[in-house]
Amino acid sequence: MNEAIRVRTMARSITRLCHFTPARNLVHIATQEQGVLATQHLRDDEKAVLNPTDLERLDGFPDHVCCSIQYPNAWYFQKAREKERLFRDWVVLLIAARYLWLSGTKFCPRNAAANQGQKVRDGIEAFEALFAPSVEGAYGKTFLRSASHPPWLPTDDQAEVLVPDRIQREDILGIVVRDESQARREIARLKQLDATVPRLLIAPLFFSARQLSDSLRKGDLPAEREYDLRG
Numbered sequence: 001m002n003e004a005i006r007v008r009t010m011a012r013s014i015t016r017l018c019h020f021t022p023a024r025n026l027v028h029i030a031t032q033e034q035g036v037l038a039t040q041h042l043r044d045d046e047k048a049v050l051n052p053t054d055l056e057r058l059d060g061f062p063d064h065v066c067c068s069i070q071y072p073n074a075w076y077f078q079k080a081r082e083k084e085r086l087f088r089d090w091v092v093l094l095i096a097a098r099y100l101w102l103s104g105t106k107f108c109p110r111n112a113a114a115n116q117g118q119k120v121r122d123g124i125e126a127f128e129a130l131f132a133p134s135v136e137g138a139y140g141k142t143f144l145r146s147a148s149h150p151p152w153l154p155t156d157d158q159a160e161v162l163v164p165d166r167i168q169r170e171d172i173l174g175i176v177v178r179d180e181s182q183a184r185r186e187i188a189r190l191k192q193l194d195a196t197v198p199r200l201l202i203a204p205l206f207f208s209a210r211q212l213s214d215s216l217r218k219g220d221l222p223a224e225r226e227y228d229l230r231g
Helices: 003-011 023-031 052-056 074-083 097-101 124-129 180-192 209-217
Strands: 016-022 064-069 090-096 106-108 134-136 142-144 160-164 172-177 200-202
Touching: 003 097, 003 124, 016 023, 016 097, 023 090, 023 172, 023 180, 074 090, 074 209, 090 097, 097 160, 106 124, 172 180, 180 200
Parallel strands: 172 200
Antiparallel strands: 016 064, 016 090, 064 160, 090 172, 106 160, 134 142
8 A cells, every 4th residue: 555645645635536338337347246347358259248459459568557636537538438339338436536546556647548558657646747737648749737727637638547467347436428318228238137236326417528527627627427226
């Protein structure tokens, strides 16, 4: 455990990580003890249901699970959804913040796939680099922190956290869906397999890259409404 990162996580009021995945993976995650596995640990039949972007792992760390701080990496999330033409439902997993200070966790101040993962590092300095006054991002763009920038929000929206090995199922705090219609679909699928239905939240803004980015940079938190599982 990295105590310095734990302390800085608390100081920045970071309460969770996010990981997005096609909704068709939710049944597997909800019914298997191992939770969310890094690409390297998946069997061939499990890889077959993942979005191809996940399998390429251009960051060079297939033994880690890609996450983001507090909210999804909206731009990469949008790109992944656009590549999926058959199964259109996606979910965002809310994950316990403790993985930030777990031994082996790595950080990248921009999208980890940039330059084949050359910016990926571990340790307290790498963690603090997520919140640097300026970060060189994609397409030659420089991201700057402003006075309205929340302390928990990385300077570049696409900053990533790479968690080693897996996310334990018990550390999934909730599942975010786009709307009530999707919530009902996910519940129906899980109940068909007698799986435990997790805490579901509805947050449409998670699925709109531009709106989410603009809101977060102004310090405006998107609405998250818990879905009543009693229907």
